[in-house]
Amino acid sequence: MSQQKLTIGLFGFGVVGEGIYQVLHELPSLGATVRRICIRDPHKPRNAPAELFTTRADELLNDPEINLIVELIDDAEAAYAIVTRALRSGRHVVSANKALLARHLPELLYLQQEYGGSLLYEAAVCGSIPILRNLEEYYDNDLLQGISGIVNGSTNYILTQQAKGLDYDAALRQAQQLGFAESNPTLDVEGHDAANKLSLLLAHAWGIVVQPHNLLRQGITRIRPEDWDYAREKGWRIVLAATALRNADGSVSASVLPRFVAPGNPLFDVRDEYNGLLLRSRLSDRQFLSGKGAGRFPTASAVVSDISARSYQYKYEYKKLRRSETAQLAPDFELEVYVGFDADNPVPESDFGEVYSSYRSEEGAYFTGRISARALLAAAWWQAPGVSVIALPEGAPASRRPAPVRKAALALAV
Numbered sequence: 510m511s512q513q514k515l516t517i518g519l520f521g522f523g524v525v526g527e528g529i530y531q532v533l534h535e536l537p538s539l540g541a542t543v544r545r546i547c548i549r550d551p552h553k554p555r556n557a558p559a560e561l562f563t564t565r566a567d568e569l570l571n572d573p574e575i576n577l578i579v580e581l582i583d584d585a586e587a588a589y590a591i592v593t594r595a596l597r598s599g600r601h602v603v604s605a606n607k608a609l610l611a612r613h614l615p616e617l618l619y620l621q622q623e624y625g626g627s628l629l630y631e632a633a634v635c636g637s638i639p640i641l642r643n644l645e646e647y648y649d650n651d652l653l654q655g656i657s658g659i660v661n662g663s664t665n666y667i668l669t670q671q672a673k674g675l676d677y678d679a680a681l682r683q684a685q686q687l688g689f690a691e692s693n694p695t696l697d698v699e700g701h702d703a704a705n706k707l708s709l710l711l712a713h714a715w716g717i718v719v720q721p722h723n724l725l726r727q728g729i730t731r732i733r734p735e736d737w738d739y740a741r742e743k744g745w746r747i748v749l750a751a752t753a754l755r756n757a758d759g760s761v762s763a764s765v766l767p768r769f770v771a772p773g774n775p776l777f778d779v780r781d782e783y784n785g786l787l788l789r790s791r792l793s794d795r796q797f798l799s800g801k802g803a804g805r806f807p808t809a810s811a812v813v814s815d816i817s818a819r820s821y822q823y824k825y826e827y828k829k830l831r832r833s834e835t836a837q838l839a840p841d842f843e844l845e846v847y848v849g850f851d852a853d854n855p856v857p858e859s860d861f862g863e864v865y866s867s868y869r870s871e872e873g874a875y876f877t878g879r880i881s882a883r884a885l886l887a888a889a890w891w892q893a894p895g896v897s898v899i900a901l902p903e904g905a906p907a908s909r910r911p912a913p914v915r916k917a918a919l920a921l922a923v
């Protein structure tokens with residue numbers, strides 16, 4: 510297939526936008542040039558010729574010379590207007606905006622089909638790790654059993670620093686300064702960004718379209734100093750894990766939760782802004798992908814890859830979504846968790862199907878056990894301050910009594 514020359518209208522000149530502008534200059538063989546750049550603030554100094562910049566989206570969207578819109582802004586609603594207009598005009602679009610993509614995927618699919626433009630977004634999930642095109646092209650079969658791992662660089666950076674003793678606020682500030690965090694870092698630390706990415710993974714892995722707010726989610730803000738003590742005592746780390754595992758009946762159980770990981774699990778060695786994805790497939794068993802999940806150039810590498818793929822007319826086929834029978838999200842599933850709480854916020858053991866171990870003192874308490882996702886979501890304590898819920902590592906922790914094997918129960922482990 511011949512390579513098409515691409516004339517780019519670039520939206521956003523922040524961490525990623527400026528990165529992609531620089532990288533394209535170093536890659537003339539790509540045959541892609543930036544014609545105009547739309548930004549929000551006309552007064553900011555920029556490392557590019559002033560005549561390229563505008564604050565008027567129309568100047569890019571109405572320019573007949575521009576055949577590719579690259580959308581790299583930090584405002585999901587404004588991005589929605591830009592991307593849908595571009596697709597309605599039949600243009601091709603590359604985006605890194607997981608919030609926009611996860612929220613509006615069905616409409617974005619429809620617009621591609623109806624108007625013939627394509628939308629690529631490898632950078633939206635796990636930064637530099639090439640996962641979406643792999644799921645589209647390589648795992649085009651029914652054998653994929655699970656995808657789980659670390660999909661948010663900021664939280665992994667924060668948790669890595671906290672494990673070394675840095676306090677949470679200082680670690681978050683560093684993640685912001687390094688360009689890893691979203692403009693609104695609540696999206697990172699409360700797990701929304703991970704849920705957005707998980708919903709895109711579900712669509713490309715199994716054809717499941719789910720609004721991210723419907724996924725079971727907890728971020729890292731409730732992790733308490735006592736939980737770190739517990740992890741250190743066991744020799745474990747804490748990560749924010751996105752997990753999607755296929756059950757025996759074909760349904761998929763999905764969640765975003767802090768998780769303890771033990772040495773031996775490849776995620777144990779994924780530090781700082783790196784992400785890691787563990788794929789399980791019936792024939793190939795386990796495969797592990799790791800790479801930088803946030804930051805200017807790692808993200809730009811995925812955007813460049815999409816631009817290059819587009820220059821050879823690549824588009825997602827969404828094959829799994831088009832199947833007559835797509836997998837469904839499991840309405841309920843079992844979780845094996847540690848729950849920590851203080852004296853003011855007691856958690857009743859009776860909410861649990863089984864309690865494996867428990868500890869109580871005057872300052873606080875924790876127990877480990879098995880609870881259904883439905884019971885967890887219904888529990889008054891689930892989102893209460895002072896209560897932390899952390900998934901247990903794969904395999905039985907030393908303190909655990911043997912649990913009955915339940916076929917439908919989900920080994921939500923990474």
Ligand SMILES: NC(=O)C1=CN([C@@H]2O[C@H](COP(=O)(O)OP(=O)(O)OC[C@H]3O[C@@H](n4cnc5c(N)ncnc54)[C@H](OP(=O)(O)O)[C@@H]3O)[C@@H](O)[C@H]2O)C=CC1
Pocket residue numbers: 520521522523524525526547548549550551553581582583584587605606607608632633636688689690691692802803804805808
């Ligand atoms: N940073 C990262 O590591 C990663 C980021 N992403 C995603 O990439 C996107 C960009 O992130 P990032 O570069 O970090 O964000 P930044 O905050 O660094 O930059 C955002 C850019 O968007 C511009 N902008 C905001 N609103 C508008 C608007 N309405 N019209 C035109 N321009 C606008 C800003 O303009 P101005 O300069 O004038 O303020 C700025 O240039 C986001 O969707 C993010 O989620 C994805 C993967 C990794």
Ligand SMILES: N[C@@H](CC=O)C(=O)O
Pocket residue numbers: 633635636660661662663664689690691697702802803804
């Ligand atoms: N804020 C995000 C940026 C990349 O997607 C993250 O920290 O992972």
